[in-house]
Every structure is written in structure tokens, then in C-alpha cells.
Amino acid sequence: MSAKSTILSLPREEYVHPGTRACSGCGLAIAYRVGLKALGEDTMLIVPPSCLTVLQGLFPVAATKLPCLNVTFASTAAAATGIIAALKTQGNDHTTVAAWAGDGGTSDIGLQALSGAAERGDNFIYFCYDNEGYMNTGVQRSGTTPAGAITANTPFRGKPQQKKDVPAIMAAHHLSYVATCSAAYPLDLYDKVKNCLDYPGAKYFHIHIPCPPGWGYEPRHGIKIGRLAVETGYFDLYEIINGKLTLTAASEKLLEKRKLVPVREYFRAQSRFKVLTDEQIEEIQKQINEKWEGYYSTAG
């Protein structure tokens, strides 16, 4: 990645009007605002039902200044294909097409359409904002809800299954560009969006989004919790460019420091993990350590 942005170098232009319908402390509100700054005004958006539908407001008022097509839950990426096709027939080769979908809309119901568009190599950017559950319908478990998390339909023992690794699934489509980001690191998100614009075909972003009502913490702690996810080595920030994975930003620094914050700190900051036992946390810590040993040895 080339230039590193600072808070002062971000464009002043806002594409998300103030006063959205997002919950207070919503991580998506940060990621969306900064993401759209990076995409710029020559962009067309596709949004399936999700928290973003709520954030964008109720007809006839809209919080987003860019053109946006709301589509059905399972059809996000296919709708992007449709916009791209229409633009092509109009000789428009400059407008960026960007889809923003939640984790359920991506990892569960939208995966088939996403895989189809990725395989076809359609030139667009797909953003999965991952708040790790069906939050706008009342916190149900999704494919990307992590193991151990309490949700409305894993109410007592937490989710027994692992989180689905969607960036790896998308990388297996041999995309030119795959990246993970976090709402707690908006400048990294900004730089990655700018960077991906140079790559052909479908680009995939997976953004970790702290969610106060869904995760169980006070709204003011969102950035802290988002950072903890990265500093514990639990959620990693990286780019996969033409198949090559490189840790970026705070995760890249962890590679240099070789010291992870204990994952217990991340879990204990949120009520959704309250049923995780010390033994389970220890097991997860072991898995994280093993993953990072792999990173260390690759880095040499």
C-alpha cells in the first residue's frame, strides 16, 4: 500500500448526511462514512436489506448522497452485475459500482450471487460489513457469528460453530484484491479502498463492525473493542493481492512486536461472550497463537 492517510488528509466532502438512523455507537456509521469518502461521488451503490437499509433512512428521506439501489436480500452481487452491464452499454467506463451488504446478506443468503459475480469477474467492489449477526432483525446468529457468542437463537450456550471465513472463500475465487478492515481503523479502510481501485474485476472487503446492542457493550467503547479484536490477533487486517496475503496497519505492527494482547480482554469486554468458560478462552487463545506462529514464520 502506498500513501498512508491521516485524519486531516481525508476529503472534506461527506456522502452520508448527519442524523442517520443507525444506533448510537454504530461501527457501520464510521465505516460507511469513510468508505464513501474513498469511493467518491462517481459511485453507484447497491444495498440489500440490512442495518444499512435502516441507517439510510425512510422514504422519502435518504441519508446517502450517492445513487443507491436497494435490492432483495440474496441478490446484491447480481444487482451489481446488472448496473455494470447497463453502464457498459452506455459507454460509461468511469463510474465505480460498490455493494454494501451485511454478514448474513453475504456469508449466508447472498453467497451464491457473490460467488457468481466473482467468478464472472465483474468489475465492482463488494463490502461485507460484518457485525457478526443478523443485528437489524434482533441479533440472530449468522454464518460469521463467532463461536461462543450469545445471540437470540443461541441464547444460553452460545453459538457452537466456528465463524465462516468469507475472505478466504473470496480469495479462493482468485480475485485480484481481497482485504479485511475494521471500523476501529477507518484510515486503513480509506487507504485500502483507494488502493483497490487499481485492480481489475471483483474486489472484496470484509469489515469488522463493533455493534453495541448486538455485542453487549456501552456505545462509547466501540473503537476500543474493535481495536482489541485486532490487537489480540483475533481479527486480522490484511490485503490479499493477486493471491499474496500481507498483514497491514495494526496487524502489521503486531508482526513486528510479536506480542498479542490476551484474547480474554476482548471477550470480557462484551456481554455476548459471557458464557465462554476460561477453558474455552484458553483453547481459542491457543488457536490464535498457532495462527500467529504461522504469520511469524512466513515473515521470517
Add this chain to the structure above:
Amino acid sequence: MHIIENGNVAAAMGIRLCRATVIAAYPITPQTPLTEKLSEYIDSGQMKAEYIPVESEHSAMAVCIAAASAGARVSTATSANGLLYMHEQVQWASGARLPIVMCVVNRAVGAPWNIWNDQQDSVSQRDTGWMQLYCADHQQIIDTVIKAYWIAEKSSIPVMVCYDGYILSHTYMPFDLPEQEKVDLFLPPFRPDYVLSPAEPANLNTVTLPDTRVDIHGELAHGYMEIRYLLQEDLRNSLELIGQAEQRFSEIFGRGTDPYLEDYLCADAEYVALGMGSITYQLRVSVDALRAEGIKVGVMGLRVYRPFPDEAVAAALQGKKGVIVFEKALSYGYEGALASDLKAALYDRLAATGALPRVRGFIAGIGGRDIRTAELTSSLRSAIQETTHTGPLWIGLNL
């Protein structure tokens, strides 16, 4: 120019003549030869369009919805379970008021699997807010595709062009290939009122409340119910538009007929057989046979199922002793949907006259069961002669 081709190619030629610019489709029998032909046109440069080989019918309609929202003239085609898989998107397309034209090559729906013809697929989509036009031969297929784009774009309502799988899709028939210049004259380029674009940003299909709501300028905007009411009003008004399309078409191409009903010997008939699609041409043979026996009977082919041309139907059937409906679909648990619709139209418009034609229903050709003309004839004869039969009778059943 007269050519001999199959029904799927007639549809593909119609779509090409209409200069559709985005095609998205997923393979399903018996629709495949249609989309293969479009791929061939596009790949060889005979047609300037984007062909999107989607991974499902749900995505085919997603591409059509998005491309039409961004200003493209779009097309897709499907059959049977493909149409059912698309159902959510079918409703979305009409709610979003997009002038999409889709060919439905009629086929039975599973379970159990069956690839042969009936009309359960499109009839089950009756209430989706789309127009449904039914074709009885290849000339009607190609002409209806062309008219469908004009009607759809004038009304901002999507249109299904339905024709029987195999019986029409895979058989060869001579038909007149419309000249490109005449099609261009009939169908001007697609210029929607609003095109999704960064030049004029809008947020389309957002969450809309039950009640009306003021916008930021203080002007009252529609609630969900107003938006849906207008779809219904515009669908009803499109009956007139369908008439205008027929008129324009006949002025330019020199052929045309009644836009709603295709009449065969109905003028002096005491009884009328009613149906949709190819079965109505087969019924003509039965009618000829019964006429030879001295029974005054005619056939009416319904060309427009939605919006339902109730006024035209009631006017045409007023004074008849009976109407016998032949359907390749039914509303399970009751009767054929067309029979119910017909009864409602006749009751609404003729009950006050005290002269309601008797309506009898037959279900035929389900899952491609061969419809023998002799059976059609005897069914029609018995329905005319007997007065006891209520509810639909099945033709050709072997229990």
C-alpha cells in the same frame, strides 16, 4: 419476409429486433434454445448487447432489475421452477416499476420433476403485478415480444410473454419476420423518466412507511399503500395501452387482431370454449367437428390474462348460454384460476342483466399429458349437453 423457425427462435428474434441491451438468463428446459440463440447473436456481433450468464434465475432477474434501473432495455426468459425461484424478484420488478420483458416458456412445476408443458408456472405468478400475455403461434410470439416492450415502457410495468413449451417453443412454423426499420418505428429507444446515476443521485426502493410522509422540502410523499394502489391503477389502465399497442402495430405492420380476445366462430355461437395459448387452436378443430353436428359453438383465445380484460370478456360472452374453460393450470384446492376470474368478471358485469352464461371448467394437459382432439371434442360436447357438472373435470385422466 416469411421464414420457418421454432417458437424460441421467434422470441429471440423479437428480442433482437427490439434492441435489448442487457440479457441475463440461466438455463432451464424448454427455455434454453431461446437464450442460446441470443448468446449466438451477441457472440457473433449480430446483436449489440451484454449477455450475463448468471448463476441462478433469482440473479437473472436481479441483473434485469438493476440494469433497467440504470436505464438499459433488458430481457430474460425462464420456465417452471426457474420462474418460481425468481418469484421474489418478479414481485420486486413490478413494485420497482421496471419495464422488463420476460419470456415464460410454459412448463409444469415440480414435484415430481416434469419437463413437459402446462401453464402452472406463469399462472401461479398471476398476482405479482406483471402483465401476462399468452401466445398461440409463432407469429404471435415474435409480435407479442415487440408489443410487450412498448407496453412495458409506456406503463413502467413488466410484461411476461407466455407460450407453451415444446408445442410452440420447439416446433417449426412459418411466420413473417418484422423488418428492423418498422420495429424501430414502432418501438423508440428506451428513455425512462429517471435513470439511476451519479449525475442525479437517488435512493431507490428504500423502506417506505404505511403512512404518507413529508420530504425535506415539506412535500407529502406517498406511503407504501399509495405506491401499491398506483401499480393497480396503472395495471388496470394498461388495458387501454394494450389496445393502443395493437392499433399502432397494425398500422405499421399491416396485421392485427382484437388485442384481448382471439375469436373463432363466436359471433353466432351459443357456447364458447375459452382458453389461453396453443390449446385454443386445437379447440378450433373440435369446434369445427361440433359445428358439423349442428352445435353452435366457438372458441375464444384469451391473449391478455393480466390485467384481466373483464369488460371485453363480458361483452363478448354476453348472451351466450355457456362458457367452457380449458386450462393447463389450477388453483389447487379449488378450480382453474381462469375459470374463477371469468366467473367474477361475468358476475360483476352481467349479473344485473339476469343472463349469466353457465361456466364449466376442464383441466387438461397437466405435465404435458397429451391432449387428444377427440377427447377435447367429447368434453366440450358433454359440457354443453349436461348441466350437472360442477368444479373442474380432468381430461385424459387414467386412474
